[in-house]
Amino acid sequence: MSRTAFSQSFKQTLGESPLSYLTRWRMTLAQFRLRQSQDSILHIALDLGYQSEAAFGRAFKKMTGQSPGALRESGGLPLQGEG
Numbered sequence: 080m081s082r083t084a085f086s087q088s089f090k091q092t093l094g095e096s097p098l099s100y101l102t103r104w105r106m107t108l109a110q111f112r113l114r115q116s117q118d119s120i121l122h123i124a125l126d127l128g129y130q131s132e133a134a135f136g137r138a139f140k141k142m143t144g145q146s147p148g149a150l151r152e153s154g155g156l157p158l159q160g161e162g
Contacts, residue, residue: 102142109127109139
C-alpha cells in the first residue's frame, strides 16, 4: 500500500490524519507522565520522539493550551475520560 493510500484510508477510518493521531497520542502520554512521574520534561520529550524540549513544549502548548511545566505545577487537568 502506498503512503498516500494508507493516509487516505487512515483518515477515512479514524477521521484524522496519521500525523494528527500520533501527535494527539504523544500529548496524551505526555500529560500522563507529567502528572504521574518525576521525569524531567526533557526526558519525557526525548522519550516521545521530540528532538528538543523546546519543540516538545511548542507542540504541547499548541495542543493543550498550556506549557508542560504549567501543567505539572498545577497538577494537571483530568485526561479525557477521567472525572
